Amino acid sequence: MALSLAQRHRLRVLAELEAAATSPMTSMAGATAYELQLAQLIQDRLRLKNIQGNEAKAKLKVQLLPTYEPYVQGVLAGGNGAQDEVLTTLMVWAIDAGAFPDALKIASYVLKHNLIMPDRFARTTGCLIAEEVAEAALKAQKAGGEFDLQTLFETEQLTREQDMPDEARAKLHLAIGRALATQVPDEVVSAEQLETLKAARDNLSRAIELHTSCGGKKDLERVDRLLKKHAGPAS
Template sequence: MADSPAKRHFQRMLAAQEAASKAPHELMDGATAYEQHMAQLQSDRLRLKQVQSAQAKAELKRDMLPAYGNYVAGVIEAGKGTPDEVLTTTMLWSIDVGAFDEALCIAEYVLRHGLAMPDRFERTTGCLVAEEIAEAALKAQKVGEQFNAGILARAASLTAAEDMPDEVRAKLHLALGRALLSGVTDEALPPGSDVQAGVDNLKRAIDLHSSCGGKKDLERAERLLKKHAVPPPSPGANS
């Protein structure tokens, strides 16, 4: 049957029902929707192995991800924290293709329930989420592109209590600091800019890892903070 709103609704409801029927830490094996999507995942991974280009892999993942959307939505809606390789893989692929809002929606569920990445991943889930999003932001910033500070702030909030190397958390704070200061110049302070928050995140990054590369950013940020500081009211201004 061709894809249709009715079919997508059925897939989401089936995933929700099956996820709700499983206790926390109980395996999803035997659940029809999960088995179907795991089979699809195995097939997609074989296709990805045949591609060498990282950019081409990302485009292929972008094409593949919609097939998992209804299943993922159903699990997040009703799941109780059952280990789910489809869910964690979809989260990672969403980061890979730049679908950060979607990735963080999944990450919120995954981290809340303490779900681990598959065994082939050496990093913990929290570390992976923080580092992959930070790396994506730093890569964009390196070539002069802007990166949404809200995405980085949400990633930092979600992973604040997660254990990870200091160097990884430093990357996230460095990227967030730079994002908050994006567009701020001696002459201009874009609407919504928060120079103090940018300074605070750069200081945190350097405190965590002194070689993170943020010292020049901090010097510039502190100069901008002084430049754009609101002067105190003059004596007798309200008299």
Template sequence: MTSPARNHFLRATAAQVTAAAEAANPMRHATGHELMLAQLAEHKRQLRQIQSIERKADAKRAMLPDYAAWVQGVLDSDSGLQDEVFMSVMVWHIDVGDFAGALPLAAYAIRHGLVMPDQYQRTTATLIAEEYAGMAIKAAEAGQPVDTGTLSEVATLVEDQDMPDEVRAKLHKAIGYGYIATVDTQQTAEQQQWSRKFALEHLQRALELHDKVGVKKDIERLERDIKNAAPSVAREGDGKG
């Protein structure tokens, strides 16, 4: 059993140790943003130690909650100030496949004309379009669902932004692949046909922008499927009448 005197001694000693540690801490007078930058630097250091892309994504997914309050504060303030932390977190959301979570950050960055940190070597709009497209195409090719709604919002978001035609073509390819993936999930032949037609429009636009985007066979297949499905759609329409 400890005495009041011993408790007082322990509290006083703990306070002294804490004060000494704070005095030795170079971040003791840091602002919130400086603390976030220090955390980002430490997390990036940890990520550089990971060779696996899949494991890097897992690590980023675990790190993202540490930035949630900061990012929400930036969005709420709507100040438009350049912020390396905010821009890095936006990319990480895309990297882990959180398309919907990244969208408000992307919209904010485009609206305020924020630029990417130097290591990304691309304009903000180019990076957003290319990263979204790349992740979506990868998911579609792996047979995973693709959020076509978010991809379409991204296309609208960067519509008036300058970027290489190859990048915009890749985004249209991603949307097209997303619609192809929805065909089998539709309940009626008419809905399936609309998915094919939306996919075809985006793949044709992708080909117009970049003839080596890799969609020619997909277009041929869609045109054939649309033609073959037409009688079923017509019969379904007659049955409704």
């Protein structure tokens, strides 16, 4: 049952007050708002478990996420960094649902306070954020679509100092490099486009440096070819 506006407001306020009252590095367990949302989360995870397809799961997450918005808003507004399984799980769900601005808002808080992912997530928090966003971008690019470049930039900035395998970081640089490169047609006409190509080259080179088999060599060849062809005349 959907919450009324009044109920959503009460939940947000309660979550903010309880998050503010919970010390950093302790758990939100026992707080009323947290326990209510955790119980809802367990029910929704069971619903997701009964669905086999990832695409269908993502569609259900799109429907489920608004239910948790008041809680998330409250914790982000008042939280001091208490461990919160609800919040970290919803961050992943937001990525799966394609709600990247919401996911990165949570990610900023999670990384700032060094929140730990639940045991069922095998990767560290920074690695998970970088890799999941990168893989979503690479999937869209492979299908001939686009992916929001600002989301990629923000993800890279958020996770720059986070420890992760080189292969995971390479995926993010590859996605950024491809996103930049596709903004420039074969007939480059402006200095701004050349700067975009140079930024694409930096990211593609970094991806290959981190992981030789990342799949960016053909992208880099195109970028180098365009730079060689147009750098002189455009200058």
